[in-house]
Amino acid sequence: xPDFFKASTHAPDSAQGANARKEAxxxxxxxxxxxxxxxxxxxxxxEKCFAKCVPKPGTSLTSSDEACLARCLDRYMEAFTVVSRSxxxxxxxxxxxxxxxxxxx
Numbered sequence: 001x002p003d004f005f006k007a008s009t010h011a012p013d014s015a016q017g018a019n020a021r022k023e024a025x026x027x028x029x030x031x032x033x034x035x036x037x038x039x040x041x042x043x044x045x046x047e048k049c050f051a052k053c054v055p056k057p058g059t060s061l062t063s064s065d066e067a068c069l070a071r072c073l074d075r076y077m078e079a080f081t082v083v084s085r086s087x088x089x090x091x092x093x094x095x096x097x098x099x100x101x102x103x104x105x
Contacts, residue, residue, distance in 0.1 A: 041076070041080055045072075045076035046073075048072070049068075049069050050069070053065055053069045053072055054068075
């Protein structure tokens with residue numbers, strides 16, 4: 001009989017451990033997705049800016065090519081930041097609305 005009580009007292013701990021592992025895995029997946037998104041942004045920005053700013057590739061970049069690339073990449077990063085902040089705010093608002101709706105049920 002003592003084993004029965006012992007097992008029942010560990011069940012919540014086991015569930016908490018499973019939830020903690022699940023959350024750790026989800027956080028890891030979120031980090032991996034964020035990394036892939038950043039890599040994609042950098043690759044796309046590099047590709048687009050290079051095509052725009054370096055019309056005749058050679059062995060080195062001219063100072064105007066370098067200046068154009070710097071401005072182009074800065075604009076890409078600024079645009080990404082604006083979109084990212086807007087998206088994050090939107091997700092936050094929608095999440096709050098869902099929580100409020102669920103609490104009202």
